[in-house]
Amino acid sequence: MAEIRDDALLLRRIPYSETSLICYFLTAEHGRITVMARGARRPKNNFRASLEPLYDLQVSWRTGRTGMGTLVDIQRGCSLLQPALSLHGLELLAMASRLFQEGDPQGFDETKAALLLLAERGQHQGLPGAVWFLLDVAGWLGDLSHCWQCGREAEQIMFWQHARLVCGQCGQGMPVSMGLRKSIAAVVSGGSVRLSAGDVDSWHTMIRQLLNEHGIKITGSL
């Protein structure tokens, strides 16, 4: 079987038998992959220390006849987040694991960009920014300058109803000002913005409803 090498992010690892782990990676060139790390649960196994989420990884694997490949080598590079942010980073990985499935070409660059946004902007702006970005690249969001119902250009005040941005003709709900819509766009594209406490609350509410709508649980922080 061919051996493949690629940059990767570890999404999840789950125990398999007494000694092994099944690992889900997002890779730069090969999308999402599932590989068996044989022996990785043994105390002195070489894979064990390197199989960590939130690090730059380089993995080598052999493709399997039946789908699941076998991990051959793993090199751990730099940490992607400071320790204080790692819980939020893990939440983003859990989300990415839901959004990007095997066979999807995308996922690696997007998840890395989300983690970078969190690393640079911190919990207050970076976390909602990263979640919003991931939902957007996964195709779950409309564009903030139009009504998601009728498609008309956005008015000064729009509304958030059933996890959708709508104009006054199409619905009612929590008001979403033009300022907030611009701030969201700016944070997501990496700009530095001053968001009022009220705007942060509104944005968090929008995200919570979106995640609810799609059955994604994020624990606590949003």
Ligand SMILES: [Zn+2]
């Ligand atoms: Zn409308």
